[in-house]
Amino acid sequence: RSPSSPESPEKIADSFLSCIASAIWSWLKPRSVKSPPMYPGCLPLIGHGYMIMGDDTQLWKGEKQFYDFCLQNNDVIQFRLGTHSVIVITDPDDSLTVANNCLEKPYFYKFADNVYGKGLITTNVKMWKLHRKLLNPSFNMQMLQPLVGTFCKHAKLLVPALASEAGKGPFDVQPYLISNVMKTAYRATFGTKLRENSETLKIYSDATEKIFMLMQRRLQKVWLHLSYIYKLTTSCGESDRLANIMKGITESVITKRKLLRAATPLDKLQTSDTEDFVPLLDRMLDLADKQDAFTDDELREHLDTMVAAAFDTTVTALTYILILIGSHPDVQEKMYQELQTVLKDEERDINRHDLPKLVYTEAVIKEALRLYPPVPRVARTSDTDVKLKNYTLPANCTYIIPVYHLHRHAMWGPDKDQFIPDRWLDPARLPKNPNFFAPFSLGKRNCIGKIYSMMKIKTTLSYILRHFRIHSNIEKLETRCDVLLKPVAGHFISLELRV
């Protein structure tokens, strides 16, 4: 049977009936004496699922109600997705407890298993422990610094592209950023130069975006969480079709790279082909050769995961940063002055030594990630009881840490909703508990690419700032949320050439 073929009617009926039985049981079963407050309005069978139905704006609106309720109810509450219990946590210590003790991801992370199943984000804990340890060294500062040259090269290409929009009024900057970020992510991961391959890039990035969209649609319709039902839909077939396209592209890149490695001495391969960085694919092929670390499928799914995890998050972060600094000319001017000081007013490229000196720029990036975290919530699950400060929760709950709400917790002070980069330069203005800031998640299973993304964002921003004044209006911004928190309106910026 193909993955998208329909199941037998008997099987569907069985699964439907067991679902109803479990719904009735979960509705009637005695609640433990001490359990977190339940969000009002829970219905049999669908739980609170009806509150997040509709488009992705509705999903985020609905979710926000749960998370706001959590902030108002001592930072731990519960709601029901269908018959499934979901615990929401905005307490920073409990969030870390869950992040470190519940390393498994919930069932809905498996909705894109056909592409990313064995990649770091979705793989099971046993595999994750082995592979994260092997991959960590490829993401430390020393290994990543050689990529700054590649980031600069692409940031310089972005400048003339953006210049074509200067002086012409508001426009959507995201398509420019998508092309830029995808090219560097693809190059850093596969070592492939995408200019020669831009049709492939387009097919690959379109497929990535569509797979995310299908996953989000499934997430919103609780009945489609049942794979027996989902497999009857056209979306399932479409998702498998896109997965096969991506599979084909990545397999062909891996095969070509293997052939090139077989035919070229390694030192020549690195200097001639990839400036001075070693692409992740080469590092993983080394590990596969020497330690038999990855199967071909694992290799492919890790690499596709890296590109997917790197590109949309970074584009979204850069978009919010541009909107925020475009709405705060004083902040923008301070960043520009810092840049000129670090570069000593010279017309030279930015290098790896400059990046740590951009202290104010880093504060701006952090403040933007605080107000608009591209990943606004992360989720976990556990097959054992979990002990929080005030509750012991049973096995098989899903946990949600709403990062967006941690970032706007009352502990940030009365100005929590305002954009104030300076707060990052004065520890007295930050919450004492560092776990209130988690744009890259918390604990052991946090983002492996956080150093990469800070370097990429700083470099790209620096080139944009050197050439343009940015104008925008954050007051008009509206957001929606699929897997990521994305701008849906009011996100256009205008550019003015600096002379």
Ligand code: HEM
């Ligand atoms: C601003 C940019 C980024 C943000 C905000 C971000 C955020 C996150 C978050 C919140 C998670 C946890 C997801 C979860 O548990 O559901 C995560 C995981 C991950 N991120 Fe990022 N990320 C960014 C950039 C990157 C980049 C550039 C890469 C790769 C080069 C990357 C690779 C990954 C991977 C592989 C994981 C899974 C880690 C694991 O489970 O061990 N991310 N990221």
